[in-house]
Each structure stands twice: as C-alpha cells, then as structure tokens.
Amino acid sequence: MSRHTRSSRGMALALAATSVFGLAVSAAVPGRSSAQSSSTTLLAEGGSFELNLMNKLQQDSTSVVSPLAPGFFDANVDQARDDFASGEADYAVSEFPLTTAEAATAAQNLRSFAYVPFAASAVAIAAVIECSNSQTFTPSTLCENLQLTVPQLAKVFTFGVTQWNDPSLSQLSGGQPAQVDDASKDIEPINEVDPSASNYALASTFENDATAKPVWEAFLTQNKVTSDTPSDIWPTGRGGTGGDFGLANSLVQVNESTGLPQSNPSLWGQGQVAPLPADWLGAPRDIYSSDPTKNMTIAIQNAAGKYVLPTVAATTAAVNDASLDSTTNLVTFNSVAGDAAAYPIDVMSYLIVPTSGLSAAKATALAAFIKWVLGSVGQADVQSQGDAPVTTAMVQAGLKVADEVAAEASQTSSSTTTTTTSTTTPAVTTAATGSGGSTDGGSSGTGGGADTGTSSALAYTGGLPLPVILAGVGFLIVGTPLRRTMRRRMAHSGQRP
Numbered sequence: 001m002s003r004h005t006r007s008s009r010g011m012a013l014a015l016a017a018t019s020v021f022g023l024a025v026s027a028a029v030p031g032r033s034s035a036q037s038s039s040t041t042l043l044a045e046g047g048s049f050e051l052n053l054m055n056k057l058q059q060d061s062t063s064v065v066s067p068l069a070p071g072f073f074d075a076n077v078d079q080a081r082d083d084f085a086s087g088e089a090d091y092a093v094s095e096f097p098l099t100t101a102e103a104a105t106a107a108q109n110l111r112s113f114a115y116v117p118f119a120a121s122a123v124a125i126a127a128v129i130e131c132s133n134s135q136t137f138t139p140s141t142l143c144e145n146l147q148l149t150v151p152q153l154a155k156v157f158t159f160g161v162t163q164w165n166d167p168s169l170s171q172l173s174g175g176q177p178a179q180v181d182d183a184s185k186d187i188e189p190i191n192e193v194d195p196s197a198s199n200y201a202l203a204s205t206f207e208n209d210a211t212a213k214p215v216w217e218a219f220l221t222q223n224k225v226t227s228d229t230p231s232d233i234w235p236t237g238r239g240g241t242g243g244d245f246g247l248a249n250s251l252v253q254v255n256e257s258t259g260l261p262q263s264n265p266s267l268w269g270q271g272q273v274a275p276l277p278a279d280w281l282g283a284p285r286d287i288y289s290s291d292p293t294k295n296m297t298i299a300i301q302n303a304a305g306k307y308v309l310p311t312v313a314a315t316t317a318a319v320n321d322a323s324l325d326s327t328t329n330l331v332t333f334n335s336v337a338g339d340a341a342a343y344p345i346d347v348m349s350y351l352i353v354p355t356s357g358l359s360a361a362k363a364t365a366l367a368a369f370i371k372w373v374l375g376s377v378g379q380a381d382v383q384s385q386g387d388a389p390v391t392t393a394m395v396q397a398g399l400k401v402a403d404e405v406a407a408e409a410s411q412t413s414s415s416t417t418t419t420t421t422s423t424t425t426p427a428v429t430t431a432a433t434g435s436g437g438s439t440d441g442g443s444s445g446t447g448g449g450a451d452t453g454t455s456s457a458l459a460y461t462g463g464l465p466l467p468v469i470l471a472g473v474g475f476l477i478v479g480t481p482l483r484r485t486m487r488r489r490m491a492h493s494g495q496r497p
Helices: 003-007 010-018 020-025 051-060 077-086 100-108 150-157 197-207 212-222 243-251 312-321 360-374 376-384 392-415 467-492
Strands: 041-046 069-074 091-094 113-127 272-277 299-301 346-354
Touching: 041 051, 041 077, 041 360, 051 069, 051 243, 051 376, 077 091, 077 100, 077 346, 113 197, 113 243, 113 312, 113 360, 113 376, 113 392, 150 197, 150 212, 150 299, 197 212, 197 272, 197 346, 243 272, 312 346, 346 360, 346 392, 360 376, 360 392
Parallel strands: 041 069, 041 091
Antiparallel strands: 091 346, 113 272, 113 346
C-alpha cells in the first residue's frame, strides 16, 4: 500500500489522537493526529527513511516526554516538512532542510525553527543475486563479496547494463566474473516512487563522480529531465510503492504468519537491486550480514579506491569526515581520498524543531526528548538500528537548540497573561545549503525570512486573548486543520504516479 493511499485516510484523525503509541510502532496505522488538535501528544512526522529508528526512539523515550505521549506518523519526507511548517506536526524528522516556501509558511504560522542532526545512515545498495540454484533459499545460494564502482553502479540503475554477469561488471564477485544463476541474471533496479532521501543520495553520488556523471545525465535526458540538480524524486517518475518497507519486502518477502523471510527463492526479488537506508537492513530480513555467505549488500568503491560495506563503522568514518555549518547545524558529507574506511553514500537525518509556537508542555517535552536522543541512551539506540552516532560538535549544537526549545515554556507561560498586537512574526532560523535538499518546489536547503505583511495581527500568546472570539477560533481550531489536511492529502495522492 502506498503512503499516499495511507495518508489520504483523513477521516481517522480523531482516532489517531487516542492511539498515538500505535503511530510510533507501525507505518500503516490509518490516519494521524493534528498537532493543533492534540494537547496530549508530542507528534512527529517524517518519511520511512528513519521509521525503524524512530519507532525505537519513541518506544524508549515514553518516560522522557511524559505526561505527553510520543507519536510518529510516516507521511513522506516532503509532506512531513509541509505539515511541520503549517503547525500540524510538533516537529519533523527529515533528511532535507525546509524549502523557501516551507520556511515562509512556518513564518506565517508564527513558527521559527532549528535543525538538530541526530543520526547518520548509509544508503546501502541491496541486491538479490544467486550464484547457485536451489529449491530452498539458503545462504549458500547467494553470490559472495559483491562490489561495484560508482560508475558501474550508475550503469546498473540507468539500464546501461542489464545482466549481472555482464563482463563490464568484472568486479562484482570480489574481482572475478560473476557466475550468476539464470534465475537472478537479469538486473532489475527498483526505486521509491515517493520522495526519498535514498533517491537523492544516489543522484548526488552519480552527479559528483566524473565518470558516472555523463551516464547519469544521459539517463536524465532520456527521461526528459532538463535539470541535473539532484532530486528526491526518481527521474522516471515511477517506482515501488510502500516506501522503504515496500522496497525491502520486494527484495526479501516476509511471511506474514511467521514474521520470517520466505524460504522459497521464487518469492524473493531475484535480480533486483535497490537503495535502502541502513536501518532497513536488519531483522527480520537480515539483508546485511558480516558473514559474506549471507550478505546481500554490495560494497561500493570510495574515494580512496577501497570497496566498503554499509556498516556502522564505515558510516561513522564518513561522519567524522563531514563538516558542520555552525550557523544552521546542517551537515555536509565530504569525500576524503585518504579515508579508506568511509562508506561513500551517506545521509544525515535531522529533527526539525520549533523554537517558537509550542505550548509550555510540548516545549518542555520536546527539549527533554532532544537531550535524550543526543545522550548516551539515545545514541546507543541509533547504533542498534545500524545508523552512526553524531559527533561531539553535532551533539553540542543540538543541545543548544534544546535549550532554545526549553525556553519556549517560560515564554509561553508568561505571555498567556497579557495580550498585545504586533505587525511582525518571529524571525525564522535560516538554513544554508547542506548535504542535500528537496526539490519539491522550493529553493533547496534555504530558509525563509519572517512574514513581511503589513496588516496588524495578534501576537502569539499561547492562549485565546479575547473571549468575544472564543467560539469562532474554536471552530477554526477544530475545523480548519481537518479540512486542510483532508484536502491536501487527497490532492497529494494524485500528484505522482
């Protein structure tokens, strides 16, 4: 089931508010709660990229955000940022900064914001390639020591090569020609149809490699894409539905009754190859394994010429080579030729949090959650899901943001006793170009300024200042988010194939 289909179930919004913990442990729970209509939930939205990690973090942090309940809704990464900007989510989990349009919307909703880098993920290249046929899929049937250069990977994903035993892929099986069984001989690349950080990471990797670049740009031209700016939408406009779960389950189908992978090889994605975030490689599919006879991920050649698998250690090496923008907290991964240990396709995930506009209770809970995630327990959870922890400098930057969020509690409490008028809204924390950005209609990686409208407006006070408008505002609070959410969800479901 596609996330567009799931997200169109707007009629279940009220139910989502009463079963928030279910949101944190399942990507397929119908509907979701609006942050504007739930005072008991600390609600986050994001894509499926870090869904498994967020499930773990939410489960382990219930006492940290108490008396609020943690909630996470898997919309998609673009929709999540949009909902954060509009105030329908308390915070967002995103691999991209807000676009200019999203930042402007946040300003209109009296919402300044900041970024907290909290986990780095390798974008693994997973493939089901058999080197011996069997009626039962056992580890001994899989090809061992799979490896590719970035230019070869570009050919694989752009149909420049169509069979795994093609002579041009001589490095595939540890430097030897691949003796691939007929069942998985044909290459079948699959990508997400929805906005995806994995799509963006692949496009950026190809665009930044001198040999892969012409291969990639020929593919863009073939698909009538006129810009070579990397996008979170795959150039074909087509792909697998169901997010990262859909891709993982296409590669390794899981038996719904037992929760274990199907043993029949005909039910697996023979010949398929897909980009998957690291936290989708573990149980129950165990796509990555340190045992080469069980491993289904491909080692990719890095800038030092070494073939590296998507391990926590390899991603940690890449994080240590990355640079942190001290103004925005955005992270840029750098290819360091001398670092033989670093994995070459990496993505940083951020908590996008409001530094104005939250109630006192939510500001207190969110500040505590940020500090917990950046602490030893939270970062241990990050590593347990296959992601890499952030550096000390990134932790310190995030803790400063947590203090800003915590300050909202006292500001909100003091402002509820007074009512003033103002012609401006709070300034928005700007974001310079980081390691990536969405291209969904805004300027990639840039923040917007404050609302420059000249009409007088009530300053945000955290409460309703005038009893005379209580009834009218009440109708807006209840009706407008629901109507807007349903309309946008239904429209969004038909935007892309």
